[in-house]
Amino acid sequence: MASAEQAYYIGTDMNCGGACLLKAYIKDGVITRMETDDGNEPQLRNCLRCRAYRQRIYAPDRLLYPMKRIGERGEGKFKRITWDEALETVASEYKRVSETYGPSAVIYLTNGGDMGQVHNTRTIVRLFSLAGGCTLMWGIASNEGWMFACQATYGYPAGVDHRDVINSNLAIIWGMNPVVIIDGCGTSYHLALAKEAGTKFIVVDPRFSDTAALLADQWIPIKPGTDAAALIAMAYVMITEDLYDKKFLDTYTFGFDRYKQYVLGDEDGVPKTPEWAERITGIPARTIADLAREYATTKPAALLPSKSPGRTAYGEQYHRAAFTLSAMTGNIGIHGGSPGCEITQRGDTPRPMGLAMRTGGNPVDAGSPRRKDALPTAISKGPGLIARLHNTEVMDAILEGKAGGYYSDYKMIYTANVNYLNQYPNVNKAVKALKSLEFIAIQEQFMTSTAKFADILLPVCTFFERNDAVWGAGPHLAYQRKVIEPLGESRSHLDICDALAEKMGITDYNDKTEEEWLEQIMAPAVEDYERFKETGVEKYVGEPSVPFKNEIADPANFPFPTPSGKIEIYSQQIGEIETPLMPAIPKYIETWESVNDPLVEKYPIQMISTHFKRRAHSQFDNIPWLRELELQAAKINPRDAEPRGIKSGDPVRVFNDRGEIIIPAEVTQRIIPGVIDVPQGAWYDPDERGVDRGGCANVLTRDTRSPGGAMPSNTCLVQVEKA
Ligand SMILES: Nc1nc2c(c(=O)[nH]1)N[C@H]1C(S)=C(S)[C@@H](COP(=O)(O)OP(=O)(O)OC[C@H]3O[C@@H](n4cnc5c(=O)[nH]c(N)nc54)[C@H](O)[C@@H]3O)O[C@H]1N2
Ligand SMILES: Nc1nc2c(c(=O)[nH]1)N[C@H]1C(S)=C(S)[C@@H](COP(=O)(O)OP(=O)(O)OC[C@H]3O[C@@H](n4cnc5c(=O)[nH]c(N)nc54)[C@H](O)[C@@H]3O)O[C@H]1N2
Ligand SMILES: [Mo]
Secondary structure, eight states: OOOOOEEEEEEOOSSSSOOOEEEEEEETTEEEEEEEOOSSSSOOOOOHHHHTHHHHHTOTTBOOSOEEEOSSTTTOOEEEOOHHHHHHHHHHHHHHHHHHHOGGGEEEEEOOSOOOSSSSTHHHHHHHHHHTOOBOEEOOTTTHHHHHHHHHHTSSOOOBOGGGGGGOSEEEEESOOHHHHOSSTTHHHHHHHHHHHTOEEEEEOSBOOHHHHHHOSEEEOOOTTOHHHHHHHHHHHHHHTTOSOHHHHHHHEEOHHHHHHHHHTTTTSOOOOHHHHHHHHOOOHHHHHHHHHHHHHSSSEEEEEOSGGGSSTTHHHHHHHHHHHHHHTTOTTSTTOOOSOOBOTTSSOSSOOOOSOOOOOOHHHHTOOBOTTSOTTOSOSGGGBTTSEETTTHHHHHHHTGGGTOSSOOOEEEEESOOHHHHSSOHHHHHHHHHHOSEEEEEESBOOTTGGGOSEEEEBOOGGGSOEEEEETTTEEEEEOOOSOOSTTOBOHHHHHHHHHHHTTOSSSOOSOHHHHHHHHHTTTSSOHHHHHHHOEEEOOSOOOOTTHHHHHOTTTSOOSSTTSSEESSOHHHHHTOBTTBOSSOOOOOOTTSTTSGGGGTOOEEEEOOBOTTOBTTBTTTOHHHHTTOOOOEEEOHHHHGGGTOOTTOEEEEEETTEEEEEEEEEOTTBOTTEEEOOBTOOOOBOTTSOBSSOOGGGTSOOOOOTTOOOOTTOOEEEEEEO
């Protein structure tokens, strides 16, 4: 007999940071349709990607069985095998490689994927830690430049609560596009409420983004990678026109005088005037001066810089320059202000939770010396270890090993929750590196560009096929109810780890079931755990949080956790490791591959790679409903397109010394001349000449990091020609 249709609210999660609330209808063990939160305000509505998730779950190309490679690496030819054989192979390869070369020869690669409380990357770190260790990565692809800047300046990272922007009289949205990238569920809704309530919005972005279209009273276009210069020139205007908050600086900050000397040119003979910045940024000097005056004289005002301009060659300088301006205007620690940080769900969350599993301490980390250029007070010590590989240098390390100055020689990788080949710089180098390894195991849901290089493929299920919980920016906590059985032979993340632990002979890996873990984490975090499971969500409706509120209201009892106990405009920690490329005060440093690089003769166009509406990175690129929405195209200004004979829809070659892609052009006034946007995340799809027809931006990006650890994917010169 057919069962009745049932509906459940489910917290979503796929590496966009949204964690919004979906309503799934289930009949006879199948999801029949999906809607979004239609419950109490504030509703946590999904965007188009989650609303199309049904096609992702039931996609014909989902990986449903363990497989082993039968063709060449990268060819994508596989044969179905049993779980037993798959796990046995991974366990014995780990043993062989770690015994032959040492455990650091095994790299565990991971990133976003899903970020539940139970099924997450820690489970594998724990597994390999107990087995003897492995090499881990450091560097958050999204915002390591910001993390570094926060730790140096404030001592810890903090984000703005989107519900507080309504209290701002002026919001400066700097390189941020929440209408598309969500930035925590409900952000664009709260910004729209602020707009209706009279907040003025200024958007600084090389593109007339959807956010600019929706919110901006003024759009200020800027050349990529030059943001620090604009912010520093704004400081110049405030200083020379006496428009800054000296009392705030005296009370709460350290080292402003040194910054002032630099800004005025006492230090290097170059006053950082708006005219100086105009030549660098392309923003007219008058616009910079007006923006400085408006920001300095409107209170409260929120400078809201996103991470994207920080994903440039010296990205941390932009963040530190933004923090300094926020201090100069006294906008830190008050409602409607901002410390110059992005809007983030990692603001003052009402009831923070821990991820479930303790990693147990990774022996490879434990044996590692620290990097000289790591900040001593960084909260997480892992990133400061020499044994860790920066996320942009993994493939170089595989190719070069100890001979190239790396900590180890690398022979095996295990990946989960990452599509490394596609999402990290210099795909062509990565192809070579992956071909050179002895063993590759990939835990995946789809035959991604990275999965094609696997020796063993382990199919992992989606969050609809197991129980978990997520934590979101509503702010809210949401339950992820298992509403259908895992498809095919796919298994949950924790199940795979449990089974692998058994094969590896690790008996003390995990003493709890999924449900026990969940109850342990969630029961203390919610009012009534059973009700939470039933309703699927707990929403918080209190006052918006204010980052650094205590430090500003009561500095004697709440010093900033920096060496001086203050906001360090001059960072003493950076001062101790100072190199010209990592100055102790924020400075403008011209990027490599800038418009003044001699390379512009060959490659005159700056490429940025934005986060795309119809994907979460590479996830959803294969979903037909979403593909209908927008073409993967190189977005180019008519002034660059016309002399090249390029019209919208024409296939164009976008290339540099690192590689070449061919995709259609989209000729648009919505991007400034001299810049193209190739939205990141399209699936790498090389033709017989090795030219990528999928339009993967990372075929072109450079595999290196900023001194502070940012992944500089928005620093990249290319040429564009009609194909
Ligand atoms: N050029 C350029 N490159 C970029 C960026 C850029 O701006 N420009 N942005 C960078 C940023 S900020 C980030 S965060 C990274 C993202 O980089 P990734 O995290 O590698 O990107 P995803 O495409 O989300 O890849 C996650 C993969 O994990 C798989 N997966 C495995 N297990 C699970 C699971 O349990 N659940 C889910 N949902 N998926 C699973 C998914 O199928 C998918 O293939 O990309 C970075 N790369
Ligand atoms: N739809 C969708 N949403 C996502 C993701 C996704 O892949 N798809 N990924 C999620 C993740 S993990 C992350 S980290 C975030 C990323 O969030 P962001 O980093 O904020 O996203 P981007 O689209 O890279 O950039 C935002 C804006 O910055 C502009 N920009 C680029 N370079 C510069 C520059 O040098 N200066 C200035 N001023 N502006 C610049 C771009 O034109 C764009 O409009 O998005 C999250 N949300
Ligand atoms: Mo990210």
